[in-house]
Amino acid sequence: MEDGEQGEGEGEGEWASKAWAHLSSVRSLSPLIQCITNFVSMDLTANTLLSAGASPAMLHSSTESPDFTPQVHALYINVGTLSDAWLPAMIAAAELATKFNKPWILDPVAAAASRFRLKACLDLISLKPSVIRGNASEIIALADASFGSSTKGVDSSHDSTDAVEAAKSLASSSGAVVAVSGAVDFITDGNRVLGARNGVPMMQKITATGCAVTALIAAFVAIDPSHALEATASALAVFGVAGEIGMEMARGPASLRMHLIDSLHGLDQTAVISRVKISAL
Numbered sequence: 585m586e587d588g589e590q591g592e593g594e595g596e597g598e599w600a601s602k603a604w605a606h607l608s609s610v611r612s613l614s615p616l617i618q619c620i621t622n623f624v625s626m627d628l629t630a631n632t633l634l635s636a637g638a639s640p641a642m643l644h645s646s647t648e649s650p651d652f653t654p655q656v657h658a659l660y661i662n663v664g665t666l667s668d669a670w671l672p673a674m675i676a677a678a679e680l681a682t683k684f685n686k687p688w689i690l691d692p693v694a695a696a697a698s699r700f701r702l703k704a705c706l707d708l709i710s711l712k713p714s715v716i717r718g719n720a721s722e723i724i725a726l727a728d729a730s731f732g733s734s735t736k737g738v739d740s741s742h743d744s745t746d747a748v749e750a751a752k753s754l755a756s757s758s759g760a761v762v763a764v765s766g767a768v769d770f771i772t773d774g775n776r777v778l779g780a781r782n783g784v785p786m787m788q789k790i791t792a793t794g795c796a797v798t799a800l801i802a803a804f805v806a807i808d809p810s811h812a813l814e815a816t817a818s819a820l821a822v823f824g825v826a827g828e829i830g831m832e833m834a835r836g837p838a839s840l841r842m843h844l845i846d847s848l849h850g851l852d853q854t855a856v857i858s859r860v861k862i863s864a865l
């Protein structure tokens with residue numbers, strides 16, 4: 585990717601070209617992504633990464649991370665089925681990623697569901713993830729560092745538009761790019777804000793689509809680590825486009841899950857360029 589001016593004045597066409605360039609790089613470079621993710625999402629997450637051209641590895645033992653994490657192109661940590669045993673492994677892997685200059689990406693599932701989970705997420709954020717992607721309720725809880733307020737487990741009880749200010753504040757305090765998923769996905773570094781308007785509402789009816797798109801963000805950031813904001817927007821838009829095309833063949837959530845994976849695998853330049861809807865806000 586070129587290092588030129590990005591942001592103001594950039595039209596949807598340029599963003600779409602950038603998204604295609606990111607997807608093409610993922611396909612050609614096939615980045616290796618270590619995923620420490622929840623039991624629910626493992627299958628969809630691995631298949632999403634494979635369909636996009638990346639190489640997933642669900643290795644989570646703190647005993648093997650010292651050997652493995654230095655070899656990966658990015659690390660993905662998702663706290664969805666957090667336990668006392670797994671948290672130290674997540675922290676150890678995040679520390680290794682930072683030590684070896686690998687980008688790492690956090691999905692703070694259900695951040696406000698318990699004090700244990702909120703503290704775990706805040707501790708992980710202190711280890712400097714490149715990107716944090718959550719739904720609106722998760723990002724609001726992290727920005728406020730507050731537990732229990734208007735949360736509904738892993739599902740959001742807010743619209744993504746409700747969380748834009750929280751996302752900017754969390755990005756500024758953490759140094760991470762923060763993405764909020766929803767009908768519009770918002771992506772911010774605390775200064776610039778991008779909106780990605782792809783996807784279909786039925787994607788919320790498939791468990792772990794959020795987890796899967798965060799892994800896709802890890803793959804896109806792996807191949808363009810110095811442009812985490814742009815790579816994150818591209819990943820969210822590309823995943824949304826796969827959902828839109830998949831929905832044309834689907835009869836409900838179960839068949840959308842299958843068609844989304846097929847569509848992500850089959851995405852061509854024409855579909856990406858004509859459908860990606862990213863803009864600077």
Ligand SMILES: Nc1ncnc2c1ncn2[C@@H]1O[C@H](COP(=O)(O)OP(=O)(O)OP(=O)(O)O)[C@@H](O)[C@H]1O
Nearest residue numbers: 719765766767783784785787788791792793794795
């Ligand atoms: N109303 C919508 N219209 C279009 N796309 C949507 C809509 N809601 C969610 N999406 C898309 O669905 C995907 C999952 O987002 P969601 O906000 O449901 O994540 P999540 O709550 O973290 O999910 P999970 O925890 O089940 O993994 C994202 O790619 C998002 O863009």
Ligand SMILES: Cc1ncsc1CCO
Nearest residue numbers: 622624664665693738792
């Ligand atoms: C349903 C569920 N519970 C913990 S993680 C997860 C997957 C969606 O986040």
Ligand SMILES: [Mg+2]
Nearest residue numbers: 693719794795
């Ligand atoms: Mg989630």
